[in-house]
Amino acid sequence: MKLLFIGQTDSNSLRDYYQVDKEARGISLSNVKDFLADKLDKKFGVFYTSYEDLDGNFDLFLKVCLSCDEVVYSPPNEWANESVKEQTRYFLNFVYQIKEVKNYSLLSNLIKFH
Numbered sequence: 001m002k003l004l005f006i007g008q009t010d011s012n013s014l015r016d017y018y019q020v021d022k023e024a025r026g027i028s029l030s031n032v033k034d035f036l037a038d039k040l041d042k043k044f045g046v047f048y049t050s051y052e053d054l055d056g057n058f059d060l061f062l063k064v065c066l067s068c069d070e071v072v073y074s075p076p077n078e079w080a081n082e083s084v085k086e087q088t089r090y091f092l093n094f095v096y097q098i099k100e101v102k103n104y105s106l107l108s109n110l111i112k113f114h
Helices: 011-020 032-036 058-066 082-096
Strands: 002-007 045-050 070-074
Touching: 002 011, 002 058, 002 082, 011 045, 011 070, 032 058, 058 082, 070 082
Parallel strands: 002 045, 002 070
Antiparallel strands: none
16 A cells, blocks of 8 residues: 655654654655656555655646555645645645545635536
């Protein structure tokens, strides 16, 4: 099973991910193609990424989300900036129309697509 945390990759969030899986793996532009092709040495467990880690590439963000068994919205206590927060929330709102996103209720301020 692949469990994906979406939020911000700050030190507090990373600590949480590694408590769930001591071998948690970040997904970024440098390894996303291998992740999507199932060529990483880690095939299951906890993965994490953020809007910034994927350079705001919506297509990659969507593919990563859809390739995981579970997606969990894991917002940090404090976002680096409002733009990253809103873009992350916007993307996850779209993903939610296709796939369940755990903690989706934390996105409640957004307009829902119908």
